[in-house]
Amino acid sequence: xxxxxxxxxxxxxxxxxxxxxxxxxxxxxxxxxxxxxxxxxxxxxxxxxxxxxxxxxxxxxxxxxxxxxxxxxxxxxxxxxxxxxxxxxxxxxxxxxxxxxxxxxxxxxxxxxxxxxxxxxxxxxxxxxxxxxxxxxxxxxxxxxxxxxxxxxxxxxxxxxxxxxxxxxxxxxxxxxxxxxxxxxxxxxxxxxxxxxxxxxxxxxxxxxxxxxxxxxxxxxxxxxxxxxxxxxxxxxxxxxxxxxxxxxxxxxxxxxxxxxxxxxxxxxxxxxxxxxxxxxxxxxxxxxxxxxxxxxxxxxxxxxxxxxxxxxxxxxxxxxxxxxxxxxxxxxxxxxxxxxxxxxxxxxxxxxxxxxxxxxxxxxxxxxxxxxxxxxxxxxxxxxxxxxxxxxxxxxxxxxxxxxxxxxxxxxxxxxxxxxxx
Amino acid sequence: xxxxxxxxxxxxxxxxxxxxxxxxxxxxxxxxxxxxxxxxxxxxxxxxxxxxxxxxxxxxxxxxxxxxxxxxxxxxxxxxxxxxxxxxxxxxxxxxxxxxxxxxxxxxxxxxxxxxxxxxxxxxxxxxxxxxxxxxxxxxx
Numbered sequence: 001x002x003x004x005x006x007x008x009x010x011x012x013x014x015x016x017x018x019x020x021x022x023x024x025x026x027x028x029x030x031x032x033x034x035x036x037x038x039x040x041x042x043x044x045x046x047x048x049x050x051x052x053x054x055x056x057x058x059x060x061x062x063x064x065x066x067x068x069x070x071x072x073x074x075x076x077x078x079x080x081x082x083x084x085x086x087x088x089x090x091x092x093x094x095x096x097x098x099x100x101x102x103x104x105x106x107x108x109x110x111x112x113x114x115x116x117x118x119x120x121x122x123x124x125x126x127x128x129x130x131x132x133x134x135x136x137x138x139x140x141x142x143x144x145x146x147x148x149x150x151x152x153x154x155x156x157x158x159x160x161x162x163x164x165x166x167x168x169x170x171x172x173x174x175x176x177x178x179x180x181x182x183x184x185x186x187x188x189x190x191x192x193x194x195x196x197x198x199x200x201x202x203x204x205x206x207x208x209x210x211x212x213x214x215x216x217x218x219x220x221x222x223x224x225x226x227x228x229x230x231x232x233x234x235x236x237x238x239x240x241x242x243x244x245x246x247x248x249x250x251x252x253x254x255x256x257x258x259x260x261x262x263x264x265x266x267x268x269x270x271x272x273x274x275x276x277x278x279x280x281x282x283x284x285x286x287x288x289x290x291x292x293x294x295x296x297x298x299x300x301x302x303x304x305x306x307x308x309x310x311x312x313x314x315x316x317x318x319x320x321x322x323x324x325x326x327x328x329x330x331x332x333x334x335x336x337x338x339x340x341x342x343x344x345x346x347x348x349x350x351x352x353x354x355x356x357x358x359x360x361x362x363x364x365x366x367x368x369x370x371x372x373x374x375x376x377x378x379x380x381x382x383x384x385x386x387x388x389x390x391x392x393x394x395x396x397x398x399x400x401x402x403x404x405x406x407x408x409x410x411x412x413x414x415x416x417x418x419x420x421x422x423x
Numbered sequence: 424x425x426x427x428x429x430x431x432x433x434x435x436x437x438x439x440x441x442x443x444x445x446x447x448x449x450x451x452x453x454x455x456x457x458x459x460x461x462x463x464x465x466x467x468x469x470x471x472x473x474x475x476x477x478x479x480x481x482x483x484x485x486x487x488x489x490x491x492x493x494x495x496x497x498x499x500x501x502x503x504x505x506x507x508x509x510x511x512x513x514x515x516x517x518x519x520x521x522x523x524x525x526x527x528x529x530x531x532x533x534x535x536x537x538x539x540x541x542x543x544x545x546x547x548x549x550x551x552x553x554x555x556x557x558x559x560x561x562x563x564x
Contacts, residue, residue: 005513012513016462059517112461219508226463253538272538276466276506 006051014043017060018142023114025067026177029088032121033167036139038074042067068092115140116179116231123192126173131166132195138163140227141199141220151213152202189232193241193298196224200245204252218249229284236293239284243302246281247309250274261406266314278309300329319349336365344377352384372401376411383418392418425466425508425535426515432502433527437493438473451523459507459518470503499529506535 018039025035042063056062075089122135137143137151145163149156180188203217225242232238254272257263285306288299304325311317326342340362347355359378368374379394395415399408435442444452459465474492481488494500509515512534519530538546 008511008513009517012509012511012517015510015514016517216510219510223463223508227461230461230463258543280466 006055007047009055010043010046010050013046013055013059013063015142017063018043019115019118019140020060020111021063021067022139023118024064024111025071026118026121027114028068028092029071030177032118032139032170032177034074036167038067038071039063041070112231113179115227117177119192119228119231120179120188121170121175121177123188123195124170124175125188125191126175127166127169129195129198131162131169132191133198134159134162135166136195136224137199137220140224143220147213150211151217153211153214189235189237192228193237196221196228197241197245197298199224200248204248215252218245218252221245222249229287234291236288236291237296237298239288239291240293240296240299240302243281243284243288244298244305246277246284247302247305250277250281250309265308270312273309281309282306295328295332297329297333300325300332304329317348319345323349336362336368337371340368340371340374340377347381347384352381356381356385370401372398372407372411374398375401379411379414383414388418391415424510424512424515425506425537426512427533427535428505428507428515428519428522429531429533430502430504431499431529431531433499433529435473435502436497436500438475440473440476442473442475455522456505458521459505464507464509464518465505466508467506468504471501474500502528 021042022032022035022039025038026032029035029038045066046059046063050056072089072092075086075092119136119140122139123132127135134148137148138145143151145159146156149159152159179185199217200221203215203219203221206214206217222242222245225238225245229238229242250273251265251268253274254268254270255263281302285299285302288294288296288302293299294303304322307318307322307325323342323345326338326345330338330342339358343355343358343362346358356378359374359381362368362374363378365374375394376398379391379398382388382391382394392415395411395418399411399415402408402411456465456468459468474494474497477492479490479492479494481490507515507518509518512532515532515534519532522528522530524530
């Protein structure tokens with residue numbers, strides 16, 4: 001193996017082991033920032049020793065032992081050797097002596113618990129949304145600062161700074177390294193899921209020509225979601241989110257045309273939808289439903305995505321079901337955009353007049369004032385109802401609101417078609 | 424990137440119909456499969472019945488010819504596979520290294536071809552390929 005080969009192999013080991021390593025260390029030293037530093041020290045040691053000695057049979061254990069040694073050194077050297085540090089050092093040294101068998105289920109559970117603690121800590125509400133994303137990708141995703149920077153199109157020093165500040169905030173706010181319990185759990189879990197979905201959407205929004213790290217974010221998010229589903233298998237919304245991501249990801253091969261232009265769902269070549277991911281998504285959705293979580297917001301969105309996924313052609317889409325799901329979603333998490341999507345589904349199921357009834361009240365909604373899809377949808381309904389002058393006005397309005405050149409062209413074409421259809 | 428880890432168990436080429444691995448081996452494999460699942464990298468896996476229960480179709484002179492298993496000339500046959508989602512070949516290799524294999528097993532790692540790997544004309548010809556995958560998956564609800 002050449003030096004570069006070994007280097008890449010070590011990177012691969014790091015991607016597999018780093019989250020567990022940091023989580024295990026954080027449990028011991030009770031400081032996520034210190035845990036990450038110790039883990040990095042262990043990585044440095046690995047990069048120094050493994051090219052010669054070869055990759056150890058149990059790389060995770062090697063890294064943990066190396067990190068713990070450094071922890072003991074650190075605590076020994078620590079100038080303010082207060083009682084807490086002394087205790088920690090003794091605890092560490094004691095742990096070094098007890099060799100525990102690898103295939104112990106208790107060890108597995110502990111590793112899982114620590115990972116969960118790390119996830120909740122990285123997504124703690126005391127941190128800004130940006131900080132949570134960056135810390136999660138770094139500590140749990142195993143991404144380097146450079147990789148995160150490329151994925152989010154920001155300079156590397158900016159990312160490095162965000163990570164430093166985030167760790168400092170966690171230390172200053174004395175955020176405990178634990179899994180929230182009782183009434184706190186739901187909100188905190190929601191925060192974790194939100195971070196994962198934010199990462200996914202960032203990747204989903206990436207366009208052809210972007211650094212490949214960007215669409216790679218979808219895979220990172222999916223992996224984090226799947227890990228979470230194993231760590232918290234009884235939480236229906238976790239499965240709901242995974243279902244949503246799997247099904248959305250299934251369409252990534254069909255979403256972009258040869259010239260790089262985006263293709264709307266109903267126009268996509270369904271032969272390019274990844275059936276493996278759809279199958280996985282439907283299975284995850286079933287798990288959410290079996291856990292009684294059919295009406296969670298992620299599960300509902302996943303169920304809508306599933307309706308599309310099950311339809312072999314656009315004509316076979318169960319629009320009535322989609323409309324009903326949007327209705328439930330609107331009651332649960334009301335938003336003008338959800339209402340707009342519901343109107344589209346209702347129109348597909350019951351005709352444009354029914355859709356228009358739902359869309360008309362939205363025209364006075366301040367949040368949708370500059371949202372080009374509202375006049376675009378309204379224009380479509382009016383066109384189908386034969387109210388061509390009104391339709392043209394709406395399409396022109398939509399064209400003026402969109403910043404996407406190709407979309408503007410399409411909307412202006414629709415406006416023009418209103419003239420041609422005149423008898 | 425997707426990779427297949429193809430399990431090649433020595434001796435499987437002559438395994439009798441209905442051969443199954445022993446409980447201890449299965450337990451060790453289940454633990455390994457779990458570790459892939461817990462790491463969020465496992466996409467799919469399956470075990471395959473031995474060649475003695477299978478068949479081969481060859482095309483001498485362009486005409487199909489069916490031969491029932493076992494296949495005496497086959498020195499290596501597949502026992503099963505995992506499909507995983509990872510960021511590099513090295514990561515796939517590292518996962519394969521962790522499989523509880525014995526002196527009897529070899530795992531071959533092969534990257535899965537994705538549509539974007541192909542040039543446009545091949546993509547066009549392959550359009551509808553996923554459709555075929557659809558049909559096989561449709562029976563599962």
